[in-house]
Amino acid sequence: MTTVELALRVFIVDDEPPARNRLRDLLNDCSDQLALEVVGEAGNGQEALDKLAEIPADIVLLDIRMPQMDGIELAQHLLKLPKPPVVIFTTAYDAYAIKAFDLHAIDYLLKPIRLGRLFEALNRAREAVPVQTEVLRDLLPEPRKNLSIHERGKIHLIPIEQVLYLRAELKYVTVRTAEREYLIEESLNALEKEFNSRFVRIHRNCLAAKAAIEGFEKGGEENESGWMVRLKGLDELLGISRRQQHIVKEFG
Amino acid sequence: MNSSRSIRQNTRPDTLPNFRNLGIVLRILLISNGLAVLQAILLANAWTDVAQNMMQIATLLTPVLLTSLMLLWAAQPWLHRITYRQGALAVMAMGAVLTLAIYEFGGELYNPVGGSKYYFDDARYALLSVIVCGILLLYFRLRAKMLSRALHEARLQVLRARIRPHFLFNTINAVLGIVRTQPKKAETALEDMADLFRMAMTDARDLVPLSREIQLSKQYIALEQLRMGERLSVEWQMHDLPEIALIPPLLLQPLLENAVYHGIEELPQGGSIKIVLRLSGDELRLTVENPCVERGTSASGTHGAGDFLYEHHRSAPQDAGKKQRSNNKMALQNIRERLDLLFDAEARYKVESGSNFYRVEIILPYVKVRPS
Numbered sequence: 001m002t003t004v005e006l007a008l009r010v011f012i013v014d015d016e017p018p019a020r021n022r023l024r025d026l027l028n029d030c031s032d033q034l035a036l037e038v039v040g041e042a043g044n045g046q047e048a049l050d051k052l053a054e055i056p057a058d059i060v061l062l063d064i065r066m067p068q069m070d071g072i073e074l075a076q077h078l079l080k081l082p083k084p085p086v087v088i089f090t091t092a093y094d095a096y097a098i099k100a101f102d103l104h105a106i107d108y109l110l111k112p113i114r115l116g117r118l119f120e121a122l123n124r125a126r127e128a129v130p131v132q133t134e135v136l137r138d139l140l141p142e143p144r145k146n147l148s149i150h151e152r153g154k155i156h157l158i159p160i161e162q163v164l165y166l167r168a169e170l171k172y173v174t175v176r177t178a179e180r181e182y183l184i185e186e187s188l189n190a191l192e193k194e195f196n197s198r199f200v201r202i203h204r205n206c207l208a209a210k211a212a213i214e215g216f217e218k219g220g221e222e223n224e225s226g227w228m229v230r231l232k233g234l235d236e237l238l239g240i241s242r243r244q245q246h247i248v249k250e251f252g
Numbered sequence: 253m254n255s256s257r258s259i260r261q262n263t264r265p266d267t268l269p270n271f272r273n274l275g276i277v278l279r280i281l282l283i284s285n286g287l288a289v290l291q292a293i294l295l296a297n298a299w300t301d302v303a304q305n306m307m308q309i310a311t312l313l314t315p316v317l318l319t320s321l322m323l324l325w326a327a328q329p330w331l332h333r334i335t336y337r338q339g340a341l342a343v344m345a346m347g348a349v350l351t352l353a354i355y356e357f358g359g360e361l362y363n364p365v366g367g368s369k370y371y372f373d374d375a376r377y378a379l380l381s382v383i384v385c386g387i388l389l390l391y392f393r394l395r396a397k398m399l400s401r402a403l404h405e406a407r408l409q410v411l412r413a414r415i416r417p418h419f420l421f422n423t424i425n426a427v428l429g430i431v432r433t434q435p436k437k438a439e440t441a442l443e444d445m446a447d448l449f450r451m452a453m454t455d456a457r458d459l460v461p462l463s464r465e466i467q468l469s470k471q472y473i474a475l476e477q478l479r480m481g482e483r484l485s486v487e488w489q490m491h492d493l494p495e496i497a498l499i500p501p502l503l504l505q506p507l508l509e510n511a512v513y514h515g516i517e518e519l520p521q522g523g524s525i526k527i528v529l530r531l532s533g534d535e536l537r538l539t540v541e542n543p544c545v546e547r548g549t550s551a552s553g554t555h556g557a558g559d560f561l562y563e564h565h566r567s568a569p570q571d572a573g574k575k576q577r578s579n580n581k582m583a584l585q586n587i588r589e590r591l592d593l594l595f596d597a598e599a600r601y602k603v604e605s606g607s608n609f610y611r612v613e614i615i616l617p618y619v620k621v622r623p624s
Contacts, residue, residue, distance in 0.1 A: 015480075016422070016426060016429075016479045016481075017429075017479075017481050018425070018426035018427075018429030018430050018478060018479060019422070019425055019426060019429055019479070020429070021429040021430060021433070022425060022426075022428050022429030023429075025429070025432055044520055065418075065517075067517060067518050067519055067520045067545075068518075068520045092417070092418055092421035092422040092425060093417035093418045093421055110421070111421050111422060111424075111425040112421060112424045112425040112428050113425065
């Protein structure tokens, strides 16, 4: 198949304006030898998600240390895009992350960034495939701060503290907040592992937010002796399976 | 360099202690009385005698001790000028003479009629006071030796903490980012950086004028503002501030660095660091307050306030997070240690942290160009 070499679309994410400046200068220098185009830049994760939903990019140069949402979490959300970009991380100093990147052969650039290194990384990125979610999750032993869903062409972030419960149904997991429900394509077991400090399993298919537990009531469709849990801001009661009855004592 | 001498008297092994320092005075009182208790126990035949003996010793010891301390306080500037050997001899001679004078003056109080022979007691007490002086001087000399080593280590630590890789590389990157469009600004930034590093390499024993530290802190803030732009603002409040006051170098700047790294950088909208410098009485108070990420009920935010410093809210790998926290702790601990070494009990250090702010206050004695 013959393809005309299309210009690489590059997007820059860094919270520091001079650092973005620097990357723009260097990309400009690269453009003599490599067809590329800077399609946009963002100063934080949310801005990046909004912009990238509108203008897709092939490569995202992503700073690791940013306020609110760091680069590694953002990279995970970016994977929800219809055509996820290849991420090249940038960092001044993150001993732990660098070790992990080397281990997983993920490309990264050390600040101050050198023209030669950037050029190499861009060339390699042409053939590269996006890093897998599982690998990114390994890089980040701490839980994410947001869940993300792809909805009407946009990545939607759901702050984890707003989630009341997570319930598995068929191949999706329902994410319930006080306002509405979302569907995400993740496994309940993985979610339980990631957020175990925040959620407790009340049923084979359901995790409830510990902080939202308001009280317990007798009842349930199976038999009268079962327990139901009441969550703050929700009318519906959630059934607790027989095996998980002990949580009534722990949280009651 | 007159300005740098004041600090050395506590720390150089080859100088007498600063007899005007509260910590030193307290140590002298404690050790002398400790020795007296020891003597009281040695002289006693039964435990019940100890209190009695102690009373007897104290009747002579206390006036001698208090007058000596007053004399030493007065003689401090002079003692400071002469050599250690001369000073030590002078202190011992003063001890002996004072003891004898008070003993003679006290007359019957110390020597009831029919007591032991006069001259024997004279010689005995004079000797005793010389020995006590000698013990005290030896103690202070050993302590100063230990402290000067600790100070040396502290200096290295400061240096290490100062060249925080995160700051160094990000700043260089930022300078590179503006060098094409704003070369003048880039030049200033590099000059500021040179000043900062030069200060980090100065002798931590020397005190520097407060105005110098303020200037350095402003240069540091300018470097951070280069990176963070409008997200970082600083509010300086200075009340009746004598700019000739002397403080240990790099006392304020590391506090600002912590405020930036653990406070402002974590906040998407940034924030304002408040720096209050004021003189109250004989004390210099430095306060640095910064907003930080709300430590609400989030899963990981279970650490208490108080001394634990910042709960670092960066969702970075835990190892790295821990390391950064310990870096932060190290910088603060180093400041605390240096204050202890330099001012003993006269400097204090307070940390206060709420759910969305963090405040450090340092209180240290107001040292002018020369203490005497």
